[in-house]
Amino acid sequence: FGSHPQSPVPPEERDDFDGLSYFAAAPEYRIETVADVHDDPEPVPMETTADGEVRYVRVVTFRFDLGGETHELHGYRQRPDD
Template identity: 55%
Template sequence: MTDPADLTSDTDPEAYRETLEAKRAEKDQFFADHPQSPIPPEERSNFEGLEYFPPDPDYRVDATVSLVDDPEADPVAMETSAGREMRYLRVATLAFDLTRADPDLEDGRYELAAYSQDGGLETLFVPFRDKTTGQQSYRGGRYMELAVDGGLEDGDDLLVDFNLAYSPFCAFSETFDCPLPPEENWLEVAIPAGEKAPE
């Protein structure tokens, strides 16, 4: 099955929705049955599926990449849900426009920092908060993981799909310790896409 993250920004919207819905059903099955599910075993029989915002292709945006020259020079200590700190390296800034998704925005330009723990660019970790955080979506923020194929250079475009934003495992059980989005990734706009807060 095609992963929604592999589709381009001009993919047919209906085909995209079908692919996304199928992946969501697959994730629900994992959460309900798999031994590594974050749902506590005693609660799995009552699990009826994750809550999501409706699929919205307008929240799939092309972001312009600005690479950080020396990620090791300014490591980021992210607080965690258990009160610890985890060290990450800021490797890039992703600049994007949300005007298509929300035409009422006065200025639809936003930025998110992308991180990794080792400075690599193969997978970018993008934790964020937005105006849905603590209301429709999990109070600790949400995550995106962006796979990069074939290297990444300054000025490249990278597809950022907020429909794939997900709640960390600590949203489902306090046995997990999860990094919380640093303040530089607190967006002053609602992102009604991706996973909602667990019921």
């Protein structure tokens, strides 16, 4: 963040930037998951603030247990123009 030309840190503040502050690691939130890779994903239209509707494909789904509940986290890739 401190030196990249596209950094969100304003140029005049980069010399004094010492990095980001993070919370301490919480072992109770460490999870194990299985990745379900989708070989033939269906397109998913999503609204964006910059380009209106963009078509993505759901390429992977991660399933995991946390706090006594099962959760899913989906990974998307922008669909190439047809």
